[in-house]
Amino acid sequence: MISDLPRRATRVGLLLGLGCLVVVSCGSAHAGEESLLERDVLPILTKNCMGCHGGLKQEGGLDLRTMPSMLKGGESGPAIVKGSAAKSELWKQVASDNMPSGDDREKLSAADKSLIKAWIDAGMPTVSQRQKDVDTLLSGTKRHEPKRVAAAIDEHLGGFLKTAGLKPAAICDDAAFLRRAWLDLSGRVPTAEEAAKFLDSKDADRRAQLIDGLLGKPGFGKQFGRTWREWICPPELPSGGNAGTQPYAQAKALGDWMGRRLTEGASWAEITREILTVTGEIKKSPQVIFYSLVGEGGKTSADGTSRAVASLFMGVQLHCARCHDDPYRDWSQREHWGLAAFFGRSQGDFNKIEVGKGASKKPGEISIPGSAFKNSGQTVKAAFLRGATYEVKGADDLRPAFAKWLTTAENPFFARSLVNRVWFYLFARGIVNPIDDFRELNPPSHPGLIKMLAGEFAAAEFDVKHLFRCVCNSQAYQRTSRFVTGGDDRARQALTTAFGRMPMRLMTADMLFDSLKRAYGDEKLDLRTSSGDSTTGMAAPVGDAWLEFQRRFAINEEDATDFTHGVAQMLTMINHPRLLARSKALDAFQKKTPEAQVDATLEWLYLSTLSRRPSQLEASEAREFVKNSPDTNSAYDGVLWMLVNRSEFLLVR
Numbered sequence: 111m112i113s114d115l116p117r118r119a120t121r122v123g124l125l126l127g128l129g130c131l132v133v134v135s136c137g138s139a140h141a142g143e144e145s146l147l148e149r150d151v152l153p154i155l156t157k158n159c160m161g162c163h164g165g166l167k168q169e170g171g172l173d174l175r176t177m178p179s180m181l182k183g184g185e186s187g188p189a190i191v192k193g194s195a196a197k198s199e200l201w202k203q204v205a206s207d208n209m210p211s212g213d214d215r216e217k218l219s220a221a222d223k224s225l226i227k228a229w230i231d232a233g234m235p236t237v238s239q240r241q242k243d244v245d246t247l248l249s250g251t252k253r254h255e256p257k258r259v260a261a262a263i264d265e266h267l268g269g270f271l272k273t274a275g276l277k278p279a280a281i282c283d284d285a286a287f288l289r290r291a292w293l294d295l296s297g298r299v300p301t302a303e304e305a306a307k308f309l310d311s312k313d314a315d316r317r318a319q320l321i322d323g324l325l326g327k328p329g330f331g332k333q334f335g336r337t338w339r340e341w342i343c344p345p346e347l348p349s350g351g352n353a354g355t356q357p358y359a360q361a362k363a364l365g366d367w368m369g370r371r372l373t374e375g376a377s378w379a380e381i382t383r384e385i386l387t388v389t390g391e392i393k394k395s396p397q398v399i400f401y402s403l404v405g406e407g408g409k410t411s412a413d414g415t416s417r418a419v420a421s422l423f424m425g426v427q428l429h430c431a432r433c434h435d436d437p438y439r440d441w442s443q444r445e446h447w448g449l450a451a452f453f454g455r456s457q458g459d460f461n462k463i464e465v466g467k468g469a470s471k472k473p474g475e476i477s478i479p480g481s482a483f484k485n486s487g488q489t490v491k492a493a494f495l496r497g498a499t500y501e502v503k504g505a506d507d508l509r510p511a512f513a514k515w516l517t518t519a520e521n522p523f524f525a526r527s528l529v530n531r532v533w534f535y536l537f538a539r540g541i542v543n544p545i546d547d548f549r550e551l552n553p554p555s556h557p558g559l560i561k562m563l564a565g566e567f568a569a570a571e572f573d574v575k576h577l578f579r580c581v582c583n584s585q586a587y588q589r590t591s592r593f594v595t596g597g598d599d600r601a602r603q604a605l606t607t608a609f610g611r612m613p614m615r616l617m618t619a620d621m622l623f624d625s626l627k628r629a630y631g632d633e634k635l636d637l638r639t640s641s642g643d644s645t646t647g648m649a650a651p652v653g654d655a656w657l658e659f660q661r662r663f664a665i666n667e668e669d670a671t672d673f674t675h676g677v678a679q680m681l682t683m684i685n686h687p688r689l690l691a692r693s694k695a696l697d698a699f700q701k702k703t704p705e706a707q708v709d710a711t712l713e714w715l716y717l718s719t720l721s722r723r724p725s726q727l728e729a730s731e732a733r734e735f736v737k738n739s740p741d742t743n744s745a746y747d748g749v750l751w752m753l754v755n756r757s758e759f760l761l762v763r
Contacts, residue, residue, distance in 0.1 A: 145229040147177065147236045149274045149604070154222045158210045174200075177236065179551045195230040237274045248562055251519075253570045257318070259563075259580035266559045267586050271610045279611040282590040284309055285722035286763050287317060291582065292721070293617065293762050294536060295324035297333030298624040302699070302717035309723070321582045325575045331372035332365075334574065336620050337535060339365030341422065342403055358657050360392060360399045360460060367396035378528055378572040379517035382423055386513040391462045401453075402460045410458045412469045412476060416450035421546040423516060424495065425527035433483040439549045443478070443485060448493030451476040452500070452512040465507040474502035495523070517572070523548075525564035525572070530554075532577055533563075536587060538613045556609075587612070591763045615762040619663035622760065623656065629719050629754060630688075631695025637686050683755050692743070693750055708736050711746060719753040 163174040172184030183189040195201040203209040207217045292300045385397045392398040404418035405411040420428045430436040431446035454470025470476045474492045492500040534540035541560045554560045570576040591612045605611040627635045636655040712732045716724045739745035
């Protein structure tokens with residue numbers, strides 16, 4: 111995705127994988143204050159140590175990303191002894207300048223060393239230990255009003271920020287909120303008329319009303335459905351094992367189906383059960399495609415389904431447990447294959463799925479294949495994850511029994527998994543990171559918060575719209591993305607990772623495509639190129655208009671600043687003849703308001719693209735440009751082209 115955002119010194123992917131250790135820093139502990147992990151110590155470790163002892167590499171088996179993993183240590187034993195820096199191997203290595211290792215690595219300053227030592231000697235205190243527990247903020251198992259839940263969210267996060275010595279960012283202005291809400295809840299920017307109506311409203315409750323209005327439109331279901339589709343099968347990449355053979359049209363249909371079911375009022379539990387228990391042909395049941403997308407070579411796979419269901423609907427990773435017990439995540443090989451046994455009698459491809467065939471010769475049992483490293487050939491019985499073995503009662507299809515167990519309010523995995531994904535979707539990172547890696551050594555940054563929201567989601571009978579309504583009404587969601595002038599980079603970054611500021615995000619390819627359609631008034635917008643056209647950075651057209659746009663504008667989800675197709679994206683935006691041509695929406699506006707003066711037309715262009723009115727300086731410069739142009743209409747086209755190529759248009763702020 112095109113952006114003028116600076117590349118970060120520390121990779122976003124690493125920061126997002128820090129789990130419970132939210133990167134919070136005020137530069138140094140205040141005089142007389144206790145050093146805290148999140149505020150003072152973790153930024154030092156992130157900058158200097160995570161390259162060798164983090165998510166991508168763990169030399170000597172040492173992982174410094176979380177408190178439990180620090181205490182566990184590596185091959186040499188515990189890295190830290192609480193209350194004694196002198197007995198802690200980590201401190202010994204830091205004090206002697208052995209860490210960070212390597213001639214090209216800058217050694218820690220005396221100030222940084224003193225913070226680490228003081229923190230260890232104090233017993234390794236954390237912000238979480240010092241803040242009020244959120245569990246008491248909402249009582250019982252009943253569904254609460256969204257604004258009550260939103261207030262509880264803010265009380266919890268406010269306590270965290272206060273304890274860390276951080277001041278949250280201000281609430282964003284109406285224009286920023288308008289655009290953010292439309293993109294998140296509808297997948298596109300508003301029209302000029304929609305934007306003006308909200309910005310001109312004097313209703314004190316206009317933000318809550320906007321949230322309700324967007325959640326009630328089909329656009330919300332469409333956007334959520336395609337987001338889920340991309341989690342299953344990113345359009346720009348082949349799904350695991352399918353080597354680029356997955357049919358994109360059918361994958362898109364899965365997202366469309368999910369959107370329709372949400373629009374019809376289906377709960378997340380209902381949608382999940384309908385996906386997991388589907389049989390028949392894809393032309394009647396689009397969710398059939400799910401099993402093949404997570405399978406192998408276009409075919410269903412009990413093994414692939416087990417891993418996908420665990421990741422997507424339970425928030426846990428069973429990938430390593432396929433072949434052996436996972437020493438880091440504490441999942442056994444038998445647990446993975448016990449889950450796979452529920453899907454062992456289902457077989458199909460991209461077009462259909464039927465029950466009675468498959469990897470399991472006998473219902474409720476499955477053999478570990480020879481491709482596994484350990485226990486090949488052993489028979490495993492169907493068992494609920496962290497639960498009892500399932501007693502088969504003559505049924506050939508065990509999927510309904512599993513789906514029923516999965517989608518109960520008592521299930522420890524189901525509610526929290528979607529809560530975490532929704533939080534990730536809105537804030538660019540989950541309360542647990544990665545979003546599908548809940549485990550003891552990767553606890554939530556705000557355990558009380560996710561527990562509260564999961565309880566609320568279950569009490570609301572897994573109403574997805576209710577969950578979004580609760581979060582979007584919070585001050586946390588409505589804070590500005592702007593940094594306060596002054597302060598060091600670590601302190602500003604701290605505010606983002608502690609949910610005290612809204613991070614800037616790049617539009618997804620779907621958002622950008624639909625927003626361009628809206629800005630140009632062209633629902634059939636086609637940015638495909640002709641063969642050999644080098645002006646847009648691609649040699650030949652691929653697939654249909656949507657698919658080519660997806661492939662060109664999809665971003666690397668690991669790091670929003672690593673652009674997979676940056677040059678092609680830029681060339682498309684600045685050179686494509688369609689984006690240089692007349693806007694059908696502008697034509698319609700001018701026909702509807704032939705008396706519109708230059709200023710009114712320019713305001714309409716800004717509202718259509720940036721969802722705000724131009725500043726005085728912007729209006730003056732644009733007015734001068736139009737007046738000095740030989741052709742007024744061409745000048746307006748030029749202003750529109752300029753606006754859609756601004757980073758402000760491409761970002762969710």
